[in-house]
Amino acid sequence: MSEKYDEIPMAGNIIKPGNATEYKTGGWRSKRPVHIPEKCLWVKNGTCGLCWIFCPDDAIRLEEKDGEYVHIYDYDYCKGCGICAEQCPVDAIKMEDE
Amino acid sequence: MSKVTSAKRVPAEQITIEGLTGDAAIAHALKQCDLDVLAAYPITPQTIIVEDFQKFVANGEVDTRVIPVESEHSAMSACIGASAVGGRVGTATASAGLALMWEILYCAASMRMPIVLNVANRALSAPINIHNDWSDSYGARDSGFIQIYTQSCQEAYDTTIMAFKLAEDHDVLLPAMVCIDGFILSHNVERVEMLPTEAVHDFLGTREPVLPLNPDDPITMGPLALTDYYFEFKEQQDEAMKNVPKAFKKVEEEFEKMTGRSYGMYEEYKTEDAEIIILTHSTTGGTAKAVADTLREKGEKVGVLRLRMFRPFPTEEIREILAGAKAVAVFEKCRSFGAASNPLALEVRTALYDLDERPMVADFVVGLGGRDVPPTTIVDGIRKTEEYLEKGEAPLYETLGVRK
Ligand code: SF4
Ligand code: SF4
Numbered sequence: 001m002s003e004k005y006d007e008i009p010m011a012g013n014i015i016k017p018g019n020a021t022e023y024k025t026g027g028w029r030s031k032r033p034v035h036i037p038e039k040c041l042w043v044k045n046g047t048c049g050l051c052w053i054f055c056p057d058d059a060i061r062l063e064e065k066d067g068e069y070v071h072i073y074d075y076d077y078c079k080g081c082g083i084c085a086e087q088c089p090v091d092a093i094k095m096e097d098e
Numbered sequence: 099m100s101k102v103t104s105a106k107r108v109p110a111e112q113i114t115i116e117g118l119t120g121d122a123a124i125a126h127a128l129k130q131c132d133l134d135v136l137a138a139y140p141i142t143p144q145t146i147i148v149e150d151f152q153k154f155v156a157n158g159e160v161d162t163r164v165i166p167v168e169s170e171h172s173a174m175s176a177c178i179g180a181s182a183v184g185g186r187v188g189t190a191t192a193s194a195g196l197a198l199m200w201e202i203l204y205c206a207a208s209m210r211m212p213i214v215l216n217v218a219n220r221a222l223s224a225p226i227n228i229h230n231d232w233s234d235s236y237g238a239r240d241s242g243f244i245q246i247y248t249q250s251c252q253e254a255y256d257t258t259i260m261a262f263k264l265a266e267d268h269d270v271l272l273p274a275m276v277c278i279d280g281f282i283l284s285h286n287v288e289r290v291e292m293l294p295t296e297a298v299h300d301f302l303g304t305r306e307p308v309l310p311l312n313p314d315d316p317i318t319m320g321p322l323a324l325t326d327y328y329f330e331f332k333e334q335q336d337e338a339m340k341n342v343p344k345a346f347k348k349v350e351e352e353f354e355k356m357t358g359r360s361y362g363m364y365e366e367y368k369t370e371d372a373e374i375i376i377l378t379h380s381t382t383g384g385t386a387k388a389v390a391d392t393l394r395e396k397g398e399k400v401g402v403l404r405l406r407m408f409r410p411f412p413t414e415e416i417r418e419i420l421a422g423a424k425a426v427a428v429f430e431k432c433r434s435f436g437a438a439s440n441p442l443a444l445e446v447r448t449a450l451y452d453l454d455e456r457p458m459v460a461d462f463v464v465g466l467g468g469r470d471v472p473p474t475t476i477v478d479g480i481r482k483t484e485e486y487l488e489k490g491e492a493p494l495y496e497t498l499g500v501r502k
Contacts, residue, residue: 003330005331005333008327008330008334011208011320012323013309013317013321015317017316
C-alpha cells in the first residue's frame, strides 16, 4: 500500500504488461509445503513430477543438471493449497502451519 | 478538461425544425454525434430510438457500427468493449432492460467508459407494465452513472448531445444516462429544432481516449483489485463525480453559444419568494410549472424546482434554493419499499438536514406504472402540504392518485 488513490492508474488499469510476477501471492499462505528429498521420485530418478504438473500457481520447479535432480519451491507465489502434497504418490511433501 | 471548441451561434436558416417524438429526437441526436458503435436491444418504450437509428445506418446516413445484441446485458458489454478501444459509444434501454444491464452498468462506470445511455423511463415488473415511472433509473442511481432527467423532446435532443461532451471530459470520464419519460415524452410529438450535423461535430470533436486498448501498447482493463487497492479506485470514481458540475457548466456554456439554449443542473421556476416549492423532474416538472402559474394567479406563493441532474445531486445549490421556503412538496414516481421515504425525498431531506431552520418536506409518490399525474394531483399535494404546515408535521411519505 504505497501509492495514494490519485497516484495510481485510472480504474485499476494495469498499464505495464507482464508484471503479474511483481504481485507476490505467497503472503496468502497459512500452510507451507515442505519437501522431503529422500522420498521424492524426481530426486531419486527424475520421474514422477506430479507436484509440478498439479501446482496451480507454478510455484514448484523441478530442475535437472548433469544427472542431478532438484525440487525447488517458490514460496513467493505458493498459496499453500496443499494440492502438491495431496498428489504426491510417496508422501514426499508435508504441509506445515506457517 | 473538455476541449474548448470554437462554438459559434448557428444561423437560423441552418436549423431544421421538425415534429419529433422524444425517441426520434434522441435518435437524431445520436446520428449527429458521430458514434463509432451503437449496441442496443430494443425494448418498449425505447424501441424507436434503435429502430430510427438502424434506419439511418441502413440508408447510409451515418457511419456507425450497430451491434444488434441478444440482450441488454450484452448491449452494455459490447459498449464497454467499443469504448475501451477509444470509440464514441451510445446505447438506449428502459425498465427490465436496464435491470438486465445492472451488473454491467457498474463495470462501465468503474472502468470509466464515457458511454451515453438513453433511458425511456418505464416501470418495473410485476405486474408487467410498459408505462412510465422512474423505478428503473432510480434503481441504478448508485451505479456510478451521471443521471440527467429531461422534460421536453428538445431538451432530450440537446442533452443527449451535451452528454457525450460531458462524459468524455478528461476530468470526468464517466458514463451518462439521459432519461425521458416513457410514452409521455418518448412517443409524443413536439417541435424540435435540430442543429446542422457539422455544428454538432464541431461541438463534440472526436473523442480523445485517455488509456485505450491498443495492441501495440498492451494494457489490462478491469482486473482484480482486492482489499489492497479497490477502495482507492472507488475514491477516484467519486472524485470524477465531484468534477461533473464544473465540467457540465462549461459544456452548457458552449452549447448556449451555439444555440441560445441551456438548462442547468436544475430549473428554478418562481421560487424566489415561494412559500411552498414543488420539487420534481422530467415531464412532471412541466405539469408542476403549469400548476404554479395557476396558483400564483390566485396569489399563492408556489414555485417549482425542476431537478435535471440527480447524479451527482446538486446538494449545495438545492439547499440554498429551498432554505427560504416553508415547505418542499416532493413529487416522485418511485417507491423505495421499506425505506424511510423515497429516493428523491431521501436525497432532499439529507441535503436540508444540516440547516438550522429547515423547510418541511412532504413526499408524494405519484404516477406509478404510468398512472396519470394531472395538475389536480399536484394541487392535492400542495393542499396537503398546507395542512401539514398548519399541523407542524408531515408524514414521511404518502401516495397520491391510488384508489384507497
Ligand atoms: S501448496 Fe499449492 S501452491 Fe504451494 S506448491 Fe503446493 S500445489 Fe503449489
Ligand atoms: S509428486 Fe512427490 S514424488 Fe513426485 S516429484 Fe513431486 S514431491 Fe517428488
